[in-house]
Amino acid sequence: MGLQDEDIAFHSNIPVPLDITLAVVYSVFGVCSLLGNSMLLYVSYKKKHLLKPAEYFIINLAVSDLGLTLSLYPMAITSSFYHRWLYGKTVCSIYAFCGMLFGICSLTTLTLLSIVCFVKVCCPLYGNRFNSVHGRLLIACAWVYALLFACSPLANWGKYGPEPYGTACCIDWRVSNQHSTARSYTVALFIFCYILPCCVIVSSYMGILVTVNVSRKNMEQHALRKTHMSSIQTILIKLSVAVCIGFFAAWSPYAVVSMWAAFGHYENIPPLAFAFPAMFAKSSTIYNPIIYLMLRPKVRSLMRRDLGTLCHACLNGCLCSQGPAKCCAIHRQTNQFPPSNSSAQPPTVAIKCKDAFECFRHYPQMCSVTNPAANRDPCKDPDNSSSPNT
Incomplete structure (x- = not known):
């Protein structure tokens, strides 16, 4: 040719x-x-x-x-x-x-x-x-x-x-x-x-x-x-x-x-x-x-759960990157609605992340609600980011 x-x-x-x-x-x-x-x-x-x-x-x-x-x-x-x-x-x-x-x-x-x-x-x-x-x-x-x-x-x-x-x-x-x-x-x-x-x-x-x-x-x-x-x-x-x-x-x-x-x-x-x-x-x-x-129902439920997790982590990472005020707002909003069985949950750890994808790897610990009895804001107390809440 x-x-x-x-x-x-x-x-x-x-x-x-x-x-x-x-x-x-x-x-x-x-x-x-x-x-x-x-x-x-x-x-x-x-x-x-x-x-x-x-x-x-x-x-x-x-x-x-x-x-x-x-x-x-x-x-x-x-x-x-x-x-x-x-x-x-x-x-x-x-x-x-x-x-x-x-x-x-x-x-x-x-x-x-x-x-x-x-x-x-x-x-x-x-x-x-x-x-x-x-x-x-x-x-x-x-x-x-x-x-x-x-x-x-x-x-x-x-x-x-x-x-x-x-x-x-x-x-x-x-x-x-x-x-x-x-x-x-x-x-x-x-x-x-x-x-x-x-x-x-x-x-x-x-x-x-x-x-x-x-x-x-x-x-x-x-x-x-x-x-x-x-x-x-x-x-x-x-x-x-x-x-x-x-x-x-x-x-x-x-x-x-x-x-x-x-x-x-x-x-x-x-x-x-x-x-x-x-x-x-x-x-x-x-x-x-x-x-x-x-x-396949089980696959659909797994997709919904993980996509919801990723969206939540990305949203949290984006807001935290804009300043501590918005990051704190998320934690306060979450604290207003503690889960009904929160008393039965083990203590959680708040984790500092460099970006949203690192936060996604640690989810759900990064988005967990701190113990209400502590009455402390994790964004104001940096020690809470590396130690369990008491």
Whole structure:
């Protein structure tokens, strides 16, 4: 490809307003994905000693989605704003490789997670034997599986190149349409990275729902167990439906257009037919955190508690940095409303912090109410910042 041909291939083929729209949408997706997957990793870190082997897949899903976000979104956003691919042919191949690696790893992780959930719910005799070693081994297999397909175009089975709309890179669909070897790679991707995961995910969650429904009917005569089973069933139904809808919404458009590019008349395919499916595929990075964060009550409560703690610590740190008067105001306001069980609480320590994040590390000691019997303001008595209140 000469310099002139390369420049033409890397020039956007969609109208400028649509490019700007894509850039804005990618920016929103990128921020949501970064926050969502970071929160997912944070929650996993907070409960790392309580993690079950099956939850390793959720962590791996967050890692692969975060990798996809950091490697793809910045270049896609800037190129869309400039109405052309800005980073040259070599970076184009790296971009496509990262998209393929992290995307297939996320797909494979979702598939393995559905299998593990099916075995644990429907075949508890075998599911109870699933441990952390099995989880790590399956996660390693997911990365090897993704690496196999991501490296294939680098070994001349398929080819990476610019997307037809010009501001991103993936498989070179023109080569896939014209050469049987490249077409066979596209077909392999369609079968092993879309059809097979789709069948496994749907079958697994359908099996889970059938099993839970049978268990619920068997427990109907026990009121307490009935309530418990109904709660479990509701969560499982939400998770199952959300995972299936997210999977189909993210990957079905791209799977369809890939087959169209491989076997149809390539020249008749409009660039927008590639741009919008690519946008849906990238949106998969925000579905997974929403599904696994927002639909699990315990995770939601942990998030609310820690976010409230962080906000309180940041507010306290900001006000204290503006002067002792405002810092004292917070302590006085807190002292006006002591907890109802304050008499049963052990003495607390007021801690001096250099910044809000250091205060967050020591929370809740830094925000605790001093013993009302002492009748002393910790902001006026510096000794209280380093010794227990009496």
